[in-house]
Amino acid sequence: MTSIKLKLKESEVQQLKEAASSFNNEPGELINVLHKAQEIFGYLPAEVQEVVAQEMNVSVAKVYGVVTFYSFFTMLPKGRYPISICTGTACYVRGAEKVLEEFKRILKVPVGETTPDGKFSITCLRCVGACGLAPVVMVGDKTYGRVTTDGVKDILKEYEDAE
Amino acid sequence: MHLLVCGGTGCRASASDMLYENLKKEIQEQGLQDEVQVITTGCFGFCEKGPIVKVIPDNTFYVSVEPRDASEIVAEHVIKGRRVERLLYIDPVNKKQIADSKGMGFYKKQIRIALRNCGLIDPENIDEYLAADGYEAMGRVLSEITPEEAIQEMIDSGLRGRGGGGFPTGLKWQIASKVPGDQKYVVCNADEGDPGAFMDRSILEGDPHSVLEAMVINGYCIGATKGLIYIRAEYPLAISRLKIAIDQAREYGLLGKDIVGSGFDFDVEIRYGAGAFVCGEETALIHSMEGERGEPTFKPPFPAQSGYLGKPTNVNNVETLANVPVIYNKGASWFAGIGTEKSTGTKVFALAGKINNVGLIEVPMGITLREVIFEIGGGIKDGKKFRAVQTGGPSGGCLTEKHLDTPIDFDNLLAVGSMMGSGGMIVMDEDDCMVSVAKFYLDFTVEESCGKCSPCRIGNKRLFELLEKITRGQADKEDLDNLRNLSMVIRDTSLCGLGQTSPNPVLSTMDNFMEEYIAHVEEQRCPAGSCKDLIRYEIIPENCVGCTACARNCPVNCIAGERKQLHTIDQSLCIKCGACLEKCKFNAVAII
Ligand SMILES: Cc1cc2nc3c(=O)[nH]c(=O)nc-3n(C[C@H](O)[C@H](O)[C@H](O)COP(=O)(O)O)c2cc1C
Numbered sequence: 001m002t003s004i005k006l007k008l009k010e011s012e013v014q015q016l017k018e019a020a021s022s023f024n025n026e027p028g029e030l031i032n033v034l035h036k037a038q039e040i041f042g043y044l045p046a047e048v049q050e051v052v053a054q055e056m057n058v059s060v061a062k063v064y065g066v067v068t069f070y071s072f073f074t075m076l077p078k079g080r081y082p083i084s085i086c087t088g089t090a091c092y093v094r095g096a097e098k099v100l101e102e103f104k105r106i107l108k109v110p111v112g113e114t115t116p117d118g119k120f121s122i123t124c125l126r127c128v129g130a131c132g133l134a135p136v137v138m139v140g141d142k143t144y145g146r147v148t149t150d151g152v153k154d155i156l157k158e159y160e161d162a163e
Numbered sequence: 164m165h166l167l168v169c170g171g172t173g174c175r176a177s178a179s180d181m182l183y184e185n186l187k188k189e190i191q192e193q194g195l196q197d198e199v200q201v202i203t204t205g206c207f208g209f210c211e212k213g214p215i216v217k218v219i220p221d222n223t224f225y226v227s228v229e230p231r232d233a234s235e236i237v238a239e240h241v242i243k244g245r246r247v248e249r250l251l252y253i254d255p256v257n258k259k260q261i262a263d264s265k266g267m268g269f270y271k272k273q274i275r276i277a278l279r280n281c282g283l284i285d286p287e288n289i290d291e292y293l294a295a296d297g298y299e300a301m302g303r304v305l306s307e308i309t310p311e312e313a314i315q316e317m318i319d320s321g322l323r324g325r326g327g328g329g330f331p332t333g334l335k336w337q338i339a340s341k342v343p344g345d346q347k348y349v350v351c352n353a354d355e356g357d358p359g360a361f362m363d364r365s366i367l368e369g370d371p372h373s374v375l376e377a378m379v380i381n382g383y384c385i386g387a388t389k390g391l392i393y394i395r396a397e398y399p400l401a402i403s404r405l406k407i408a409i410d411q412a413r414e415y416g417l418l419g420k421d422i423v424g425s426g427f428d429f430d431v432e433i434r435y436g437a438g439a440f441v442c443g444e445e446t447a448l449i450h451s452m453e454g455e456r457g458e459p460t461f462k463p464p465f466p467a468q469s470g471y472l473g474k475p476t477n478v479n480n481v482e483t484l485a486n487v488p489v490i491y492n493k494g495a496s497w498f499a500g501i502g503t504e505k506s507t508g509t510k511v512f513a514l515a516g517k518i519n520n521v522g523l524i525e526v527p528m529g530i531t532l533r534e535v536i537f538e539i540g541g542g543i544k545d546g547k548k549f550r551a552v553q554t555g556g557p558s559g560g561c562l563t564e565k566h567l568d569t570p571i572d573f574d575n576l577l578a579v580g581s582m583m584g585s586g587g588m589i590v591m592d593e594d595d596c597m598v599s600v601a602k603f604y605l606d607f608t609v610e611e612s613c614g615k616c617s618p619c620r621i622g623n624k625r626l627f628e629l630l631e632k633i634t635r636g637q638a639d640k641e642d643l644d645n646l647r648n649l650s651m652v653i654r655d656t657s658l659c660g661l662g663q664t665s666p667n668p669v670l671s672t673m674d675n676f677m678e679e680y681i682a683h684v685e686e687q688r689c690p691a692g693s694c695k696d697l698i699r700y701e702i703i704p705e706n707c708v709g710c711t712a713c714a715r716n717c718p719v720n721c722i723a724g725e726r727k728q729l730h731t732i733d734q735s736l737c738i739k740c741g742a743c744l745e746k747c748k749f750n751a752v753a754i755i
Pocket residue numbers: 323324325326327328329330332352353354355356357440441442443444445446478479480481483484585659660661
């Protein structure tokens with residue numbers, strides 16, 4: 001975790017508190033509240049986890065334990081264009097690994113991290129349900145199918161041009 | 164006339180929602196909205212060639228339809244009654260166009276029970292489900308027979324759990340019904356963690372009511388009034404369709420208090436998972452629903468004794484449940500008549516990998532792998548040679564040529580070192596290295612191990628490292644022995660099913676493809692030409708015409724050569740991406 005403390009936006013903290021109370025601040029609803037928190041803040045840094053712990057009346061350690069257990073929850077902020085490469089089996093046998101390597105090579109960041117300009121982040125996910133289009137890459141909500149290594153730069157270019 | 168447009172995840176990824184909008188607009192512009200209905204359905208199964216549009220009543224099956232094709236379909240087919248030839252499917256074997264989906268090899272041997280409504284009805288409209296005999300089974304069970312009779316019917320059908328274990332469903336219900344308890348729970352397991360499988364998700368996307376109907380019946384049988392569906396937050400489309408279905412069912416009095424005047428109360432809630440494979444295991448799933456880390460616990464106690472919030476809980480898989488209403492509608496003996504003696508009915512598979520027809524299929528138990536791969540699947544892609552087929556996901560194994568004629572059922576697959584699993588079926592060809600495939604699954608297991616017990620947490624990591632060593636050509640014979648011994652230990656000493664089955668990909672590839680392991684270890688050679696550290700890309704001087712295609716596509720610019728001159732690769736810079744091989748049209752690049 002970072003040593004510099006993040007300042008959370010008051011309005012977002014308020015939203016989170018309301019979400020927690022909509023689940024009656026019931027400790028059993030922790031995962032649902034974390035889903036909401038991630039929707040609100042985009043990720044779950046230590047500071048957000050502290051608020052959740054307080055609201056749900058559980059220890060920060062417990063919240064941390066749950067956040068780190070589930071791969072859907074992330075403690076690192078995503079890029080403005082989050083790239084997810086499907087590394088499910090169907091995509092793997094149709095060359096997902098090479099596609100992933102190419103993203104990493106061009107963007108010069110490892111899986112799970114964001115480029116210094118905050119633009120792109122790389123994550124892997126397992127089967128998005130479009131195996132017929134393998135290998136599959138998602139950028140935000142947009143799906144790209146049958147991606148080849150030399151198609152990678154074209155995908156990135158779309159977003160380079162967007163800014 | 165009906166135009167059915169696939170709204171499954173695969174086709175939506177290729178803009179089928181825009182296609183739907185365009186078709187609707189065209190129909191409206193032609194003033195045909197009263198005669199022609201445009202309907203979004205769930206997955207047709209034939210995702211490889213999506214987006215799919217099917218025209219009813221003539222059953223014309225259009226493939227790879229793009230949004231801009233909408234006007235032609237309306238102008239030609241709808242108005243003039245002429246099929247749009249260029250959008251028809253072409254049989255890969257005899258190169259003939261096939262208009263009617265019934266004539267397609269992909270569908271011929273399929274029997275669709277769990278998928279009966281997928282691709283046929285609008286999943287967001289309960290009236291369509293009702294028109295397809297929906298909620299009829301529930302109505303009859305609730306008002307005409309006792310829970311005991313209903314359970315007996317389930318036992319007689321022989322239905323076994325489709326989530327992987329294959330436990331008899333009727334028996335499970337009987338056990339849960341006999342446990343005393345003031346509050347019991349029915350849980351639908353929609354976690355579907357097998358990385359490369361999308362059966363359960365497609366059922367929920369294409370026919371959510373069939374699962375809800377089954378849950379009510381399940382609740383009535385065991386005496387539960389609450390149902391929970393555990394689904395991953397990553398499946399937004401399935402979640403939204405489920406929510407719509409639940410609301411509509413409540414509105415129609417098919418969920419809630421005093422369902423269809425039977426005096427029985429039952430309601431359903433959704434619980435969200437957050438991406439952890441182990442949460443598919445039922446005890447872990449229950450802990451996750453309670454807001455905890457999803458770690459498995461030792462059984463007994465079984466969920467039927469002490470499950471959600473310590474109450475008796477019955478967990479069933481999505482596909483298992485999707486079979487239930489049909490069994491009551493058509494009778495247990497009808498169902499038992501399909502499939503094999505000990506594995507009745509059908510199984511849905513997500514067929515994927517190096518095969519021509521990737522998609523979702525439902526076949527009778529007892530069909531052979533050969534029929535599935537070569538008839539339904541249309542054979543191996545690009546005319547390559549079949550190498551292996553993997554079933555059972557990370558818990559299963561790789562089968563080979565010699566297993567192709569094995570009839571598929573729970574027991575046969577176990578006997579040959581794989582398992583049914585939840586239904587992932589991945590086909591591999593001559594370019595796939597079996598050691599790397601085992602490594603791929605172990606990588607997954609290491610990532611997904613919950614860490615509670617050490618054989619799985621540490622052992623699988625060691626297995627992965629051994630496999631890595633082999634694929635780098637740095638292993639010796641002793642490592643192969645260690646690999647096998649360690650696999651046995653992990654299998655025998657892990658706490659839950661994840662660890663107990665995690666060595667299967669290693670053991671099955673060692674059993675069936677030992678020569679590949681040996682080649683890596685003794686000759687530092689990868690027979691499939693896939694392990695990066697053991698191969699080189701080389702240009703064959705006799706074949707190179709100097710077209711520059713490889714050099715232009717090399718991402719690291721390590722290919723030198725003038726136009727019309729021989730090109731050469733600087734091996735010290737090459738990252739072995741394979742782009743040159745892909746781009747060279749003169750067979751001048753080879754893997755050495
Ligand atoms: C590691 C592991 C993962 C599992 N994942 C799933 C899953 O994704 N979906 C599922 O229905 N069952 C899964 N199961 C099986 C469940 O524990 C349970 O047996 C099943 O949901 C029971 O339903 P059924 O009898 O209808 O198959 C998994 C089991 C293990 C050990």
